[in-house]
Amino acid sequence: MMFLGIILADTDQYHIKLFAPRLRQHKGLVMDIRFVTQKIHSYLDYPVAFALMGLPFLLQLGQSHPLALWLSVVTGVAALLLTIITDHETGLFPIVPYRVHVAVDAMVGVMFVAAPFVLGFVGIDALFYWLNGVAVLAVVSLGRTEAGLVTAS
16 A cells, blocks of 8 residues: 555645555664655656646547546646646746645546546546556655654664
């Protein structure tokens, strides 16, 4: 269950509770296995957004349902806009806090995994969404929000 996450919302902020094992002990140090830093995440955002916009046309998605094509394209445009306004290394107008960006990413991952079941996608349409959903949830689950190494007590 390494990549499974649940989004918990309270009135002030979004929290992501992950079921991934966060720490491994090795030779007196406790190492965080979450290796996707904010900087790495920010550099992944732009190519992922463009891929979500372009790949559906290249792969000829939409054969099982027209939404299989347009859901990805619209999500890609939204991801690009979110990346531009996120407060991280590649954000052009730092308005949205990074933690909110990550919470939105997690929701997109869950939506992509569920979309084939809910909307009846089959074949390449379903595979596209399942693979992308799992990839997004993996990046979110492996995201580092604190120091990677701490001394064992």
